[in-house]
Amino acid sequence: MEIDLARMRKEYEDAGLDEADFGPEPMPHFEQWLSAAHEAKLVEPNAMVLSTVDPDGAPTGRWVLCKGISTGANGQLGVEFYTNYNSQKGRHLADRPVASVTFGWLAVNRQVRMQGSIEVMTAEESDIYFAKRPPLSQIGAMVSDQSEVLADRSVLEAAFAAAESETPVRPDHWGGYRLVPNVIEFWQGRRSRLHDRIRYTHNTDNWIIDRLAP
Template sequence: MKPAQDAIPDSNPFELFEEWFALAKESEPNDPNAMALATATPGAAPSVRMVLLKGHGPDLGERGGFIFYTNAQSRKGGEILANPQAALLFHWKSLRRQIRIEGPLEEVNGQMADDYFHSRHPDSQLGSAASDQSRPLDSRETYLHRVEELRAEYEGREIPRPPHWTGFLLTPTRIEFWHDRAHRLHERRQFNWSGSGWSSMLLYP
């Protein structure tokens, strides 16, 4: 009997990502754009947290990429500025699929950060402006009070983007697609950037 053919095609990884992401939008009940972001200190101590993908595609940067936004004064922001490389992980449990992405990071330009910041709900803008992210907080009431103070200060006016609130573009050097199969006979295809284009290979599960 012939073995089953590989179901993960050897195609452009951005096109394949778009196909899987579209399926996730249909099946995931909450935040299909949620992804684990792993960073590390200059001493190689890792940390990971969930963030939201806010832009992606082959036309971003020099060869395409994935964008997220954060407070650059947070723990992850400090790690990114000190060691600008990261790994992303999408896990769509309902689809039994995951995608791993690795590569260097660079800050988006100020106009992109402004545009996205002001596209958010006003309360989200206020929450970001009021937060000293990752720093000690004596009580939740202190934070909420700061939000209300800013709400009163900017009533009827545009809320300025804090200079430390920005976005980062990950330019992938490696993208791996994983598809769960019965009895752990999973499928994995890894795409690697060589400088002249993408190549891919299958990996043992």
């Protein structure tokens, strides 16, 4: 390889994280960071890597978009994403309803990592989000057997063309999940690799806040 990856290095000069700026709940801080990433006009600031495990415990990650922040069954806030329930990730989550998501706002040297339990959103909640998608994206969701092997791209395009004039209806196998975190870590890059890490861990009815070594 032409690029010397070992010497590729960026110095992080950002202001640090002060525990005093973190409140008792992590999600308001997360929302501040997400807003800051949006205001900084970062590309897809709501993109997050969703990591799941297969039945043998083998992990895999892929990007999805966070499409909302809402309250889960235990009264705690979580992040929503939408997908095909029959996809690889859907099968993993049906088998083990736990996951992690990682936001990477590299232009501002920030990362947020969450891990927790997964809830399937109600049909009504999924309908509300599905209705907000552009019609052609709704058709796309209807015709794609996400994660299945395709013989050819033309198979997908033919299915799309056949459905294009239909009134879109949310398929039962397409909808939302909510990841309700019990651990959230905020990471800010600092000079000399002495980064700041602030971790919240949920403990029955409150959050424990720790600073971690970088």
